[in-house]
Amino acid sequence: MYSKSELVGKTQEELIKLVLDMQFCNVNLAAEREKNLDKIANLEEILRLKTAEKFTPSTEQTRSLFDELELLAQFEAIKNGLPESEQIVVEAHTRKKHKIRENSTLPASTPVIDVYNYEEAPSEKVINGVLYKRVEDKTIDKVYIVPQKYVVVRDHYLKYExxxxxDSEDKSVVEFKNKKLDGLAATPNFITHSVISKFDDYTPFYRQSEIHQRAGLTVQRQKLAGWIIKYYEELLPLEKVLKKQVYSSALLNKDETKTTVLNVRAKSGKVSQNSFMYITIGTTFNEKESNFHTLVLCEYIQGRSKKVLLEDIERFNYKEPVITDGLKPYLHIENHGTCWVHLIRKFKDVLKVTAKKKDVNASILVSIYTKLSNAHYDLVEKLKNKEITKEEFLKQRREKSEPLIEEFFEKIEDIKSKYSSSGLMGKAINYALEYKPYLSLYLDYIEGTPDNNSCERIAKCWATGRGNWLFSDTVDGADASSFFMSLVETAKRANIATNDYIEYVLTFAPYGSEDDAEWEKMLPWNIDLNRLNKHRALISQAKVDENRKEPYILCGNSR
Structure with a gap:
């Protein structure tokens, strides 16, 4: 704008020029304003996407673990034959489908008792002037909780003097099976409860201590942690056998997630940010059972260098396929495949950023992957149900998957020139092209999957627990945590109740044995749960000592 004094004395031509300059300037400002508004809208979408995930590290986000079939609906009806520039995508109106509620259930083995809510049962009764005849009772099954119950197990061991x-010095001899564990004031059953509470229910020790206190048992969190570490130390041979079995598997999946160990410090003196829980899953197809034998190995590691991540692969001379999330050090593995989900996640991010106006190309690519994933898992179900053989599975999966993979990368080639390499879509396309050689490896192996979700789910469990555990104090604590997490996740994949498997291992593990064959009896497909049920039946006979007035002091063999 010009002041009055600046306009005085100007000729008509000069005034016209000033007016034209002002109009031109306004047009430029309007165009710039529109451009900035678009930028702001785009940045707001990116910010919304980022803040929506602020509590979950990118390697542990599980938003892509499940098929997003709703993305397909928008594009199935796109008119054939029209160039994309002329296609109009109209989102169809769909009525929200109500979720079917599942009934509350309890196992058939649950104890049951009949309660009769009447004193007299006449065969006939007049109600509101109408004569009614008695028929079979109306029964309603209801759930009743028996509060946490403790039993004192008084173990007897032979003692000699x-x-x-x-000599006044005590030289007595007690015949323990394992002096370190038999002398503890906690049974394998109690340790199992504590392990499951922490590593499956995400309840830290201080909360467990409070829960026990409410039920009448006083036990400090330090004691709970100490007991678990002692059991871990005695089960180290099982950890060695577990690792050996994992690296004898037909296929491995690998991933890692951050953890915190307080006494591991960086050079600055601060708690190291370079501590990780390293997840390895070994899978072997058992043709006789038409099922997969799966073992989970969690380990505490420092750093994610090539040397650290590939140490055991080289030590065990492992040559079978390994599927990972595509972290650069893994690319040095000779027989290596990468996860489709990590690739597709990038295209789903594009869809979230462009939520108001969906990117058609990104949606089409996501829909192709959904078909690819469904083709695999549909066949896995048929294989487990013995509807198809191993050979038929491999043949049908390849026939269904290869055309979809070709379609996916043909689409990539068609659209790559339309996007800037620095944009979200451009980066996703470049990632797809970079990892293309590794994405089809799974088709050669019956144990192979198009994703690394098995590891991702464990990483998610660890991340969920991390919010409750917060940290480990020492490396020993981190090692013990990773070992028991291995047992918990192995039990889940063997379809064994976690409390059954952990208690079986803690009760019957061959303490002190150096024979690997003995420890292999603790692998999930080798255990006999009837042994555990007999042991539990004995405990169920416990009765209250009516003559005892003093509380039981649980202090192990120190008294």
């Missing part, structure tokens, strides 16, 4: 001695 020297026959001839006047």
């Amino acid at each position: 020297p026959a001839n001695t006047t």
Whole structure:
């Protein structure tokens, strides 16, 4: 704008020029304003996407673990034959489908008792002037909770003292099966409860201590942690056998997730941010059972260098396929495949950023992957149900998958020139092209999957627990945590109740044995749960000592 004094004395031509300049300037400002508004809208979408995930590290986000079939509906009806520039995508109106509620259930083995809510049962009764005849009772099954119950197990061990001695020093001998564990004031059943509470229910030790206190048991969190570490130390041979079995599997999946160990410090003196829980899953197809034998190995590691991540692969000379999330050090593995989900996640991010106006190309690519994933898992179900053989599975999966993979990368080639390499879509396309050689490896192996979801789910469990556990104090604590998490996740994949498997291992593990064959009996497909049920039946006979007035002092063999 010009002041009055600036306009005085100007000729008509000069005034016209000033007016034209002002109009031109306004047009430029309007165009710039529109451009900036678009930028702001785009940045707001990116910010919304980022803040929506602020509590979950990118490697542990599970938003892509499940098929997003709703993305397909928009594009199935796109008119054939029209160039994309002329296609109009109209989102169809769909009525929200109500979720079918599942009935509350309890196992058939649950104890049951009949309660009769009447004193007299006449065969006939007049109600509101109408004569009614009695029929079969109306029964309603209801759930009743028996509060947490404790049993004192008084273990007896043979004890001997020297026959001839006047020495006041105690030289007695007690025949323990395992002195370190038999002397604890906690049974394998109690340790199992604590392990499951922490690593499956995400309840930290201080909360467990409070829960026990409410039920009448006083036990400090330090004692709970100490007991678990002692059991871990005695089960180290099982950890060695577990690792050996994992690296004997037909296929491995690998991933890693951050953890915190307080006494591991960086050079600055601060708690190291370079601590990780390393997840390895070994899978082997058992043709006789038409099922997969799966073992989970969690380990505490420092750093994610090539040397650290590939150490055991080289030590065990593992040559079978390995599927990962595509982290750069893994690319040095000779027989290596990468996860489709990590690729598709990038295209789903594009869809979230462009939520108001969906990117058609990104949606089409996501829909192709959904078909690819469904083709695999549909065949897996048929294989497990013995509807198809191993050979038929491999043949049918390849026939269904290869055309979809070709279609996916043909689409990539068609659209790559339309996007800037620095944009979200451009980066997703470049990632797809970079990892293309590794994405089809799974088709060669019956144990192969198009994703690394098995590891991702465990990483998610660890991340969920991390919010409750917060940290490990020491490396020993991190090692013990990773070992028991291995047992919990192995039990889940073997379809064994976690409390059954953990208690079986803690109760019957061959303590002190150096024979790997003995420890292999603790693998999930080798255990006999009837042994555990007999042991539990004995405990169920416990009765209250009516004559006892003093509380039981649980202090192990120190008294």
